[in-house]
Amino acid sequence: xxxxxxxxxxxxxxxxxxxxxxxxxxxxxxxxxxxxxxxxxxxxxxxxxxxxxxxxxxxxxxxxxxxxxxxxxxxxxxxxxxxxxxxxxxxxxxxxxxxxxxxxxxxxxxxxxxxxxxxxxxxxxxxxxxxxxxxxxxxxxxxxxxxxxxxxxxxxxxxxxxxxxxxxxxxxxxxxxxxxxxxxxxxxxxxxxxxxxxxxxxxxxxxxxxxxxxxxxxxxxxxxxxxxxxxxxxxxxxxxxxxxxxxxxxxxxxxxxxxxxxxxxxxxxxxxxxxxxxxxxxxxxxxxxxxxxxxxxxxxxxxxxxxxxxxxxxxxxxxxxxxxxxxxxxxxxxxxxxxxxxxxxxxxxxxxxxxxxxxxxxxxxxxxxxxxxxxxxxxxxxxxxxxxxxxxxxxxxxxxxxxxxxxxxxxxxxxxxxxxxxxxxxxxxxxxxxxxxxxxxxxxxxxxxxxxxxxxxxxxxxxxxxxxxxxxxxxxxxxxxxxxxxxxxxxxxxxxxxxxxxxxxxxxxxxxxxxxxxxxxxxxxxxxxxxxxxxxxxxxxxxxxxxxxxxxxxxxxxxxxxxxxxxxxxxxxxxxxxxxxxxxxxxxxxxxxxxxxxxxxxxxxxxxxxxxxxxxxxxxxxxxxxxx
Amino acid sequence: xxxxxxxxxxxxxxxxxxxxxxxxxxxxxxxxxxxxxxxxxxxxxxxxxxxxxxxxxxxxxxxxxxxxxxxxxxxxxxxxxxxxxxxxxxxxxxxxxxxxxxxxxxxxxxxxxxxxxxxxxxxxxxxxxxxxxxxxxxxxxxxxxxxxxxxxxxxxxxxxxxxxxxxxxxxxx
Amino acid sequence: xxxxxxxxxxxxxxxxxxxxxxxxxxxxxxxxxxxxxxxxxxxxxxxxxxxxxxxxxxxxxxxxxxxxxxxxxxxxxxxxxxxxxxxxxxxxxxxxxxxxxxxxxxxxxxxxxxxxxxxxxxxxxx
Numbered sequence: 001x002x003x004x005x006x007x008x009x010x011x012x013x014x015x016x017x018x019x020x021x022x023x024x025x026x027x028x029x030x031x032x033x034x035x036x037x038x039x040x041x042x043x044x045x046x047x048x049x050x051x052x053x054x055x056x057x058x059x060x061x062x063x064x065x066x067x068x069x070x071x072x073x074x075x076x077x078x079x080x081x082x083x084x085x086x087x088x089x090x091x092x093x094x095x096x097x098x099x100x101x102x103x104x105x106x107x108x109x110x111x112x113x114x115x116x117x118x119x120x121x122x123x124x125x126x127x128x129x130x131x132x133x134x135x136x137x138x139x140x141x142x143x144x145x146x147x148x149x150x151x152x153x154x155x156x157x158x159x160x161x162x163x164x165x166x167x168x169x170x171x172x173x174x175x176x177x178x179x180x181x182x183x184x185x186x187x188x189x190x191x192x193x194x195x196x197x198x199x200x201x202x203x204x205x206x207x208x209x210x211x212x213x214x215x216x217x218x219x220x221x222x223x224x225x226x227x228x229x230x231x232x233x234x235x236x237x238x239x240x241x242x243x244x245x246x247x248x249x250x251x252x253x254x255x256x257x258x259x260x261x262x263x264x265x266x267x268x269x270x271x272x273x274x275x276x277x278x279x280x281x282x283x284x285x286x287x288x289x290x291x292x293x294x295x296x297x298x299x300x301x302x303x304x305x306x307x308x309x310x311x312x313x314x315x316x317x318x319x320x321x322x323x324x325x326x327x328x329x330x331x332x333x334x335x336x337x338x339x340x341x342x343x344x345x346x347x348x349x350x351x352x353x354x355x356x357x358x359x360x361x362x363x364x365x366x367x368x369x370x371x372x373x374x375x376x377x378x379x380x381x382x383x384x385x386x387x388x389x390x391x392x393x394x395x396x397x398x399x400x401x402x403x404x405x406x407x408x409x410x411x412x413x414x415x416x417x418x419x420x421x422x423x424x425x426x427x428x429x430x431x432x433x434x435x436x437x438x439x440x441x442x443x444x445x446x447x448x449x450x451x452x453x454x455x456x457x458x459x460x461x462x463x464x465x466x467x468x469x470x471x472x473x474x475x476x477x478x479x480x481x482x483x484x485x486x487x488x489x490x491x492x493x494x495x496x497x498x499x500x501x502x503x504x505x506x507x508x509x510x511x512x513x514x515x516x517x518x519x520x521x522x523x524x525x526x527x528x529x530x531x532x533x534x535x536x537x538x539x540x541x542x543x544x545x546x547x548x549x550x551x552x553x554x555x556x557x558x559x560x561x562x563x564x565x566x567x568x569x570x571x572x573x574x575x576x577x578x579x580x581x582x583x584x585x586x587x588x589x590x591x592x593x594x595x596x597x598x599x600x601x602x603x604x605x606x607x608x609x610x611x612x613x614x615x616x617x618x619x620x621x622x623x624x625x626x627x628x
Numbered sequence: 629x630x631x632x633x634x635x636x637x638x639x640x641x642x643x644x645x646x647x648x649x650x651x652x653x654x655x656x657x658x659x660x661x662x663x664x665x666x667x668x669x670x671x672x673x674x675x676x677x678x679x680x681x682x683x684x685x686x687x688x689x690x691x692x693x694x695x696x697x698x699x700x701x702x703x704x705x706x707x708x709x710x711x712x713x714x715x716x717x718x719x720x721x722x723x724x725x726x727x728x729x730x731x732x733x734x735x736x737x738x739x740x741x742x743x744x745x746x747x748x749x750x751x752x753x754x755x756x757x758x759x760x761x762x763x764x765x766x767x768x769x770x771x772x773x774x775x776x777x778x779x780x781x782x783x784x785x786x787x788x789x790x791x792x793x794x795x796x797x798x799x800x801x
Numbered sequence: 802x803x804x805x806x807x808x809x810x811x812x813x814x815x816x817x818x819x820x821x822x823x824x825x826x827x828x829x830x831x832x833x834x835x836x837x838x839x840x841x842x843x844x845x846x847x848x849x850x851x852x853x854x855x856x857x858x859x860x861x862x863x864x865x866x867x868x869x870x871x872x873x874x875x876x877x878x879x880x881x882x883x884x885x886x887x888x889x890x891x892x893x894x895x896x897x898x899x900x901x902x903x904x905x906x907x908x909x910x911x912x913x914x915x916x917x918x919x920x921x922x923x924x925x926x927x
Contacts, residue, residue: 236855331634365910387895505824
């Protein structure tokens, strides 16, 4: 019963949104109705609330173990804790699409109602948002219905969800990511509305500034959580593989980062307006592209949902339609938008333009890497694989150029060029300090890798730029400084991780021990324990390490889950400031010994910390009160 | 310059859309696979009866099927292989990482569609062939590997991937 | 007791008779680095995505062992990658070779960057 009501509410929401669109279309060709906006807003709000209530009911269905709903039956189980019953909703396509729509709706209702009723763009933005939400609702209801029943009586017990998904980080990762992805529908719709409206005297940046910054924060947290989860759960000790699904999340992030910088220039100095508008549209277009790639199964990835060309076609067409709509209006209005200001070389504007160019180049590179195998395969049938070797090689020089520009731009002025003297002073100290760092690291580690050293140099350049500026007591925007230092730290930590980390594969019987190297002085495989846990059998290895004079106890496990017979590996991680000791147990051999994979990963904590810095920095810029 | 930029902003997404639509509509199984033919790797192995396998036995048009007694999906394709055998397609088995005792028992129990099976307990020949697991199938024409199918063999795959290769081979000779 | 051994049994695999405590022993650290670098660039033939370094599939294990043998043997990175590609196809190398259309792949981003910079310097308006 509740399932039917929930379904009905979603259908009604779709209906209401259609009414909003039809109603406004009708009055487009006739005289404007005096209550048009009020009525439209009311209908829109009601539609949004229907979506929320529908989803709320769906959550209730999941918690109350309604296994007559096919989706809940195949992704949940009565033995799951309530928290995981809820999170199982977004563990696969239909449910996660539902969540996506809920967030889309939430952002939209908040934004629309934040606009004053006399705001000239309110109606057009509302229409744009209605169209987008409606499109996704129809996608959900027509091709990916989460409300489908198993008739006549449902099943007695749900299938256990993939044990790999029963994890707090993985539970929050999709909501954070989606909040980020769909948050940029605001800038997308508002900018399109602005372009449609045609009054280019209007100021628009302030209205979407904070909304975009907050969406950026969610997107950053979402991507970081995914990376963090992959690191501690998947067992290979890596945190980023340039997998297509990771890439399609990174592209909107790059566009969003460019956007918030461009927005800054656009509102401060009246330049880069067309860039900012283009980027504002691009972000959501890339989010749509990401949704398409992941859900159509068109690209092989560990992360993809099931292959379904029908869904893929719908998503492709709908995303294409929306994006083309926005871009066509943009292209059409372009001549009227171009400002007549000349950009002075060496001015802050010029650096921000460079930044945009670099970001778009990065996006292009990733897009090329993701689509290249598809292109080649459709031409010659040959299969090509593109992964870390490609992306790392391409990104190293781009990061270096970006770092140099960040260093130079910190002291740049609006609309004026820097003097050569300023340029020199800005450059000297950070460059010297960075070169010194490279030299010291080389001496200390005796390792040389061109790509990694470019990364270390770039990161150092950024960090030192801000450091010296702070020391010189020049004015510095704290939030911006912290965020950029975070970025520099990320480059630094990733590069250090790549040159210092190493792996050892061991084969020991219980009771045996081995001296691995100077650092891991003793690896002692004490015992292997076998026991039963709630829904799985566990094999737990008791390992005692003597590392750098300290005793560390690690218990990597292998688990076999009852319901699906799936075997997972739980790595044991000891994380300290400089490095993570990461131990995974392999298989048992005929002679009773076990294989182990011991990975020493350096600077991992610094990577997470740098993401936290970036988020903190941006939050500071949003919430810091301006000096009166 | 401005005019062409404006056109590009609209044309580029359209091109991308069309490209992805095209890729989507291409069925996964029937994707044109440009397989580079290579010589069948040299090997020195026995068959499941313990007799050495002669290289000559790979002349003509042969289907080499990778199977094992531990492989569950192999049971799924087994009826289809039997059917092919009845249609006079010559099938040679490649018993992969198995025990000969268990393999022979499996054939006893389920039937033997193979002319004979190469016994490859360590997977050496399989490795040189590029086998990724069982079941897998290779089409051999005069000691040349000309086709490869991962996963179980079925009517669709047979018709769309191997049959055209066989027709080509027959026309050529 | 029986249950315990049953559980243990389900994690069993066949193995070569040699028992070496270090699974991969090398003559020097350069060899070791080369090995780990190579296996992170060779794609797992059976997985949807990922290198053989991160895969536990039997064929990945076989590949790792083979790469290990070849590294000890003195084969160069190029030779090892060719060896693997001959058996598992070009798609097993995560580093696309620099030939034919792959030139667009490797230089594309920089051509794009150069183009954008050129347009920017010519127009100088934003």
